Amino acid sequence: MGKPSDLIQGTLDLLILKTIALQAMHGWRIAQRIQQVSGDVLQVQQGSLYPALHRLEQEGWIKADWRETENNRRAKFYSLTAAGRRQMEKELSNWKRLSGAVGLVVEGAR
């Protein structure tokens, strides 16, 4: 249970939305991709991924359909809806503002 893998509250949504923005993916692939892209810094707790996906689906930001994977297994693929894209833009700008602000404070304190 390394500390680095804990995700800041609320950022998981953004990570998921961003990850599937270009291409529909199933849950396993989303977790893999986040871990890969972050250079193994971010590890999605499997137990929190599916509840998050469910919630985003209920909000209408992502939609799911069953497709065949590359090794011919049926899996549930998630993709972004138009509303989800808007939500992603919103959260992205929020995130930029927040991280910028945190950066300023941290820089300034030095």
Add this chain to the structure above:
Amino acid sequence: MRLLDRLRLRLRSLLRRDEVERELLDEVGFHLEELTRSKIERGLAPEAARAEARREFGGVDQVREECRDRRRTRWIEEFTADVRYALRLFARSPGFTAVALVSLALGIGANAAIFTLVEALILRELPVREPGALVQIVGVRPGRDGAQGSFSYPTFRWLREKAPMFSHVFTWTSRKIEAGEGEGMEWIASDLVSDDYFVGLGAAPALGRALGDERQQPSVAVISHRWWRRRFDRDPGAVGRTVRLGGIPFTVVGVMPEGFFGAVVGSSPDVFLPLGAQTLLSPGADRFAQVNAVWLPLVGRLRAGVSEAQAATGLERLWPAMIEETGPRDREGNLNASFRAFKSGLRPAANGLSGLRQRFQAPLRVLGAVVVVVWLVACLNLSNLMLARAIKRRRETALRLALGAGRGRLLRQGLTESLVLATGGTALGVLFALWFSRILTTWLSTSRDTISLDIRANAAVLGYTAAITVLTTLLFGLLPAVSALRSSPQPFLKDDSHRIAGTGAASRALLVAQIALSLLLVAGATTFLRTFQNLLSVDLGFEPDRVLVASVDHERVGWKGDTSARFYGDLESRLRALPGVEEVSFASGTPIQNCCWWDVLSVEGYEPAKGERPNTFMNSVAPGFFRAIGQRIVRGRDFDAHDAQGARAVAIVNQSFALKFFGNGEALGRTIALPAAYEARPMEIVGIVEDARFRDLRDPPPLAAYFPIAQAPDRPSSLEVLVRTSGAPLALASAVRQRVHSFHPAMPVKFRSLAQEVDGVLTQERLLALLSAFFGAVALALGAIGLYGVVSYSVARRTSELGVRVALGASRASVLWLVMRQSLLLVSLGLALGCTAVFSLTGFVKSLVFGVQPAGAATLAIAAGVLSGVALLAAWLPARRAASADPVRALRYE
């Protein structure tokens, strides 16, 4: 669009729950497989890889649980589970469920019914365009109740021409009218309406056209939807057809939409005719030119942009000139004093006009209070029963708490059970309310006034009922649900339930409150029943039984003066020839329903004190009138054939009149005179009759004077024919009708019995007596059930204790007393509280009682006696069971 998608998803998670769950399982399974595969690729043995994947993923069930939470349908799923659980529970105790449902149905249904009535009568707006712009024009006297709402036709014309703040001013008059002829003849209600009536009211016809300016051709009619259905069977071809109304052919030009009843709430005219048709229907009396005939209500529609306040100011300016030019005047040309004193007034008419509203305001208020109390009693009772159940279920509750159920969750479950009961009760209650409100409207109707209210359930009524249901749930469900959670679970789990002090205090408090409220209801029932009884046994001063009254409208067929006098003379001898007829007479009015007129008479030798204006009720009667209605002549003589038009003018007065004006002196032979306006000669008193009630049974008999019809100052246009029979009066109606029609086949004649007439003024008293008795009985029954339940429960809980007492030698009587003592205490506490409530509420019903002290000793004693009798019986049954129990069995009870 998005909203729809979300809704679809929620619905899917709700309705296709299994499918959603299976998908989730598949999805998680896929994830685990992928995880395992990646671990195998990294060189782990398949078994180890699978185990590690599982460990890494965490609990599959937790994930599923959390996903369920995220779907936000969890509460609905839990709710449906709770409902199913509650239904199973209730099905297991049918006795409790039946009592709960019936008492709730009565409580909620009675409330819904009264509200339905109040909504239809008082709250609902007229079904017309912009009803908010309608105002009634009235004359008011500052500092006094009531208002002058009737004006002359000249006043109406004046206002219509000269009041710019109204876009329309309209008026109407209602009359019963015969439709058709011969066998198919029926009496229907008509409104004769002014030119601007329909456009002013803002009502458009469903078929054909409405009425406008019909001066060219006043014999046209617009008919109501109801009559269209009844008479024409919804035939669209009805427009253009001819109907005979009052013997005159009218052409139907339009049909009003369903639900339109004109401007008077509670009325339901079948036809609308032009006001000008009045001259066709009553050719004798032209009231249009007379300033003294005040017979028309005035309603205006505010011009767009004019506020009610502006209109009121404008009207105030015009008012003096209007009264001066068109107000009623006496023969010397002086303006009527009371009209001169009126100031202008505007009343909102969005909800229509209604005399009913005023008449039934007080009884409806009392009924409203009664049904609220009944509802409270039902809730308290149920709360108590639920409390006992909650205590019985404590072990279950404790187990749930111990297994980790949240208190909030358990509270929700408890309230859901209450909601299920309340909903069931409401469903039954709505059925009860539909039936009950219909019954109420028919009870409000008398033989004279048929009241018709549109009492279909609508949004307001449904909203009210739903609100009551929720309130009911909280009221009776919250206390038991909370009390179930309050204590710690341990002792229950250890099966020590008999050592636990119950929530006795709460249940006893509920019981006391319930008894107090029940006393209120029973005292109310006693009061209203005795009022009704007192009114029934009032000495009327005449004997209404076995008297048939036939109203004959001779002027309608154009008979006047000598022609009509001859007609009545011939009619009398024909009627006397009928078998069973004991007496036949005529009068311009009957004592109660169609009574008399009144004015201040001048009496020979009597100087009224300053400001004294003693009104005398007057009636014109034919010889034999007093014999016909059974009023005794105490001195002097009855009128006879010699008291004819040219003969010496005579009068008969009642005892009160004689006593007031002549004291102990001789009244016979003295003279009295009508006010100057009547142009009548002074009359000599030739007889004195016993006092009789007029109009209202509550008022003591007024001063009264009777004149011979033959000498009447104004020859009446219609007469009441009074026939005293030896049998049932109405059985004679068809024979009388036949005799009347033998003189003129189109002579309008209407029948009632004198007893019906007296009955008619007791409507509201009967209503209150019946309903309060009914609800009092309901409260008694609920009180008995409540007490029985509480005592049974406490006896059951103390079974082993009582067994020990008996085993140690306590007598059965002392055990009985032990149990009864508590009930006695509760009942007396409740009665004391109830008496206080009765005392503080007497002012509320003062105007509705007669000959009874609402908080009098007798009323309270009766109410308290009945209530405590029933209550103690309910307590005695379980107490006796406890006292006669076998001690050995009782000790083994646990």
